[in-house]
Amino acid sequence: MNNQPNAVLNVKGIKCDNEACDYTDPTATLEQMDSYLNKPCPKCGDPLLTPEDHEALLGLIALTEAINELTEEDVVQIAEIAGITEEDLKDSPDYSKVTFKRVGNGQYEPQFNQ
Ligand SMILES: [Zn+2]
Numbered sequence: 001m002n003n004q005p006n007a008v009l010n011v012k013g014i015k016c017d018n019e020a021c022d023y024t025d026p027t028a029t030l031e032q033m034d035s036y037l038n039k040p041c042p043k044c045g046d047p048l049l050t051p052e053d054h055e056a057l058l059g060l061i062a063l064t065e066a067i068n069e070l071t072e073e074d075v076v077q078i079a080e081i082a083g084i085t086e087e088d089l090k091d092s093p094d095y096s097k098v099t100f101k102r103v104g105n106g107q108y109e110p111q112f113n114q
Helices: 029-035 051-068 072-082
Strands: 011-014 024-029 098-104 107-112
Touching: 011 029, 011 072, 029 051, 072 107
Parallel strands: none
Antiparallel strands: 011 024, 098 107
16 A cells, blocks of 8 residues: 555646737646636736636546545456556556646646656
């Protein structure tokens, strides 16, 4: 039994959604994200975090928490039900390093950092 979390949500920094604007704040942390909801960009005035993006982020947080509540036995059982063997996992990405890249309003795509 290890104490490593099953999943870590790496959300850091905020970027203005306006494509014509280059405002970013790389220091923004996940804990601060609520404070960015509908907050105007200091550069162009567009919202930094739209309600759709905020919803999506809360979904990712809830999903991460749910995954982390799974015990090692749960994970083994799920893998068995899904027919996943250790052999299948050999070449899989390291899910502890997944980050989510914003691909649209309220839409995120997992990115696997090697
Ligand atoms: Zn902006």
